[in-house]
Structure formats: C-alpha cells, structure tokens
Amino acid sequence: MTLPKGFGSGGAGGTGSADVERMIGRRVENMTGLITISYIAAWLATFGGTAAGYYYYPWAYPTPSGHYAFIVLTIVEAIGYLFSVKVSEEGSTKKSNGLVGVTLGGTAIGTVLISLFVGN
Amino acid sequence: MAQMPALIPKEVEIQRLKKIWLIVIAMGSTAASVEVDNFVDGSLHQTSIRDSAFTPAHWWLYSHFVALPLGWGAVAIYDRRVPILRGPNNSMNTGLKMTILGYLATMFTIGVNEMWHFWFVEEIFAVPNHWMFNMGVVVAFMGALAYVVRVYARLVELGAETPGENPYVAEMYKMALEGKLYSRSIP
Numbered sequence: 238m239t240l241p242k243g244f245g246s247g248g249a250g251g252t253g254s255a256d257v258e259r260m261i262g263r264r265v266e267n268m269t270g271l272i273t274i275s276y277i278a279a280w281l282a283t284f285g286g287t288a289a290g291y292y293y294y295p296w297a298y299p300t301p302s303g304h305y306a307f308i309v310l311t312i313v314e315a316i317g318y319l320f321s322v323k324v325s326e327e328g329s330t331k332k333s334n335g336l337v338g339v340t341l342g343g344t345a346i347g348t349v350l351i352s353l354f355v356g357n
Numbered sequence: 358m359a360q361m362p363a364l365i366p367k368e369v370e371i372q373r374l375k376k377i378w379l380i381v382i383a384m385g386s387t388a389a390s391v392e393v394d395n396f397v398d399g400s401l402h403q404t405s406i407r408d409s410a411f412t413p414a415h416w417w418l419y420s421h422f423v424a425l426p427l428g429w430g431a432v433a434i435y436d437r438r439v440p441i442l443r444g445p446n447n448s449m450n451t452g453l454k455m456t457i458l459g460y461l462a463t464m465f466t467i468g469v470n471e472m473w474h475f476w477f478v479e480e481i482f483a484v485p486n487h488w489m490f491n492m493g494v495v496v497a498f499m500g501a502l503a504y505v506v507r508v509y510a511r512l513v514e515l516g517a518e519t520p521g522e523n524p525y526v527a528e529m530y531k532m533a534l535e536g537k538l539y540s541r542s543i544p
Contacts, residue, residue, distance in 0.1 A: 257366050257368055257369055260365070260366065260369045261368065261369050261372045261373075264372060265372055265375045265376060265379065268379070272379070275383075283390075286417060290417075306394045306417075309390070309393055309394055310390040310394060313386060313389045313390035313393055314386055314390055316386070317382055317383065317385065317386025317387075317389075318386075320382050320386075321379055321382050321383065324375060324378055324379060324382065325375065325379060327517075328517060
C-alpha cells in the first residue's frame with residue numbers, strides 16, 4: 238500500500254504497525270477524558286448563557302424560562318455526550334460507564350440545584 | 358456491497374471516520390439543543406410575533422448559525438485525510454460543499470433578519486427575511502444527509518458499524534458509497 242510522504246520504509250517493505258499508529262495519532266477510544274471535559278464545559282457555558290439572559294435581560298428572558306431552557310439543553314447535551322463516548326469506545330476494550338454515570342449524575346444534580354437556587 | 362478500494366490502512370480510515378462522526382454528533386447536539394429550546398419555550402423565539410425589535414434571547418438561536426458553518430468547516434479540513442470522501446476531481450465532497458454553503462447562507466441572514474425586525478416584529482415562517490434561513494437550512498440538511506450517510510456507509514463497509522437490515526436502507530448506503538445518493542452524474 239502506498240503511504241503518504243514521510244510514512245513507510247521507502248519501498249523496502251510493507252506498512253508497519255508503527256506507521257499505522259503514527260497516522261492515527263490519538264485514538265478515538267482514548268478521547269473519553271477530552272469528551273467529558275468538553276461536555277462539562279458545554280454544560281457550564283449553557284448555565285452561563287441562560288444566567289446572562291435572566292440577570293441582564295429579565296424583560297426578554299425571565300428566570301423560569303431560563304431554567305426551563307437550561308434543563309432541556311442539559312438533556313440534549315447529555316444525550317450527545319453519551320453518544321460520543323459510546324461511538325468512540327465501541328469495538329475497543331475500553332469501558333467508561335462509571336465515568337459517564339458520575340458525569341451525567343453530577344450534571345443532573347447540578348441542574349436541579351441551579352434551577353432551585355439560582356435566579357433573578 | 359462492492360468493496361471500495363482502500364488508499365490508507367483500514368484501521369487508520371476507521372479512526373479518521375470516527376473522528377468526523379464525533380464532530381457531527383457534537384454539532385447535532387448543539388443544533389438540537391438550540392432548536393428544541395426554541396420550540397418548547399416561546400420566550401426564546403416568540404411563536405408568531407416579537408415583543409420588541411431587540412430580543413437578546415434570539416442570540417441563543419443565532420449562535421448555532423455561526424457554530425455550524427465553522428464546525429462543518431472543521432470537518433472539511435479534516436475530511437481531506439479520508440480518500441473515500443473526496444468529491445469530483447479530488448475537490449471537496451459535494452454533500453459537504455452543500456452543507457457549508459447552506460449554513461453560510463443562514464449565517465449571513467442573521468444581519469438581514471435583524472434589520473428586517475427593526476421595522477416588523479412578526480415571526481411567521483414565510484416572511485421574506487426568513488427565506489434565506491429556510492432555504493439555507495434545507496440545502497444544508499440535504500448536503501449533510503448525503504455526507505453523513507456516506508461516512509456511516511463506509512464505516513459499515515469497513516466492519517466498524519452494523520449494517521442496516523432493511524434492504525432499502527442497504528441500497529441507500531450502497532448509493533451513498535458510490536457518491537450517487539442524489540445524483541448518478543455528480544459524484
């Protein structure tokens with residue numbers, strides 16, 4: 238198989254597993270931590286976005302609307318997070334159900350607490 | 358399903374396709390959260406009429422019309438590493454082109470929309486300032502469907518995903534792999 242410039246043995250042999258690993262870079266099944274941090278960042282940004290709405294523009298974006306939006310957004314983001322981790326780890330020996338459970342549980346509890354105690 | 362020729366090692370291709378797939382899930386999550394919110398909560402996007410010309414809650418909706426063209430642009434940059442996803446004459450994949458053009462149209466319509474709503478506050482789907490939003494989103498959806506199905510079909514062909522049991526779905530995958538989901542003449 239012809240490999241891109243810089244890979245392979247220059248015609249002396251076939252494709253080595255080291256070349257394949259170099260072409261892959263970071264494997265998707267090792268991205269669970271990155272995906273988890275991204276999900277938490279997205280969730281915090283969602284809180285920030287809705288809070289900016291009900292603190293700075295309460296006439297356009299009342300607090301109950303902000304909380305409602307925050308809850309719906311969190312559910313949709315959680316589904317996306319779950320899909321991302323499952324897609325990245327399928328077919329590998331990696332299992333991160335514990336991490337996913339703790340993350341989803343934590344954001345669920347956080348969402349309820351924020352909706353109860355934060356607002357204008 | 359005919360096996361398409363491989364230009365890069367199978368394992369590399371699976372990993373790269375999955376990275377594209379993860380970006381698509383992230384964008385889908387962004388779009389769904391913004392759009393679902395606008396359907397469930399009337400204060401985010403007033404159903405038929407605005408209470409004022411200036412509506413900060415709309416920024417939430419607009420944010421994904423900026424995020425999606427940028428996200429699909431990121432896909433287009435990474436997409437060059439997967440030979441099966443190339444378009445005609447080694448150009449960008451046709452579905453991806455349509456998607457980016459569609460979402461770029463919606464991005465530029467934000468300005469038109471704000472200018473229009475300075476005078477008129479109705480939020481009816483069919484008013485002229487929404488035309489480019491509606492057309493852009495439809496073009497983008499058509500392109501994205503062709504592209505996403507092609508990515509998934511290739512993952513099925515490489516054995517990384519489960520093939521569809523429905524013969525009509527399997528036929529759609531086959532057409533997508535041949536670049537003929539929408540047209541037999543434009544790959």
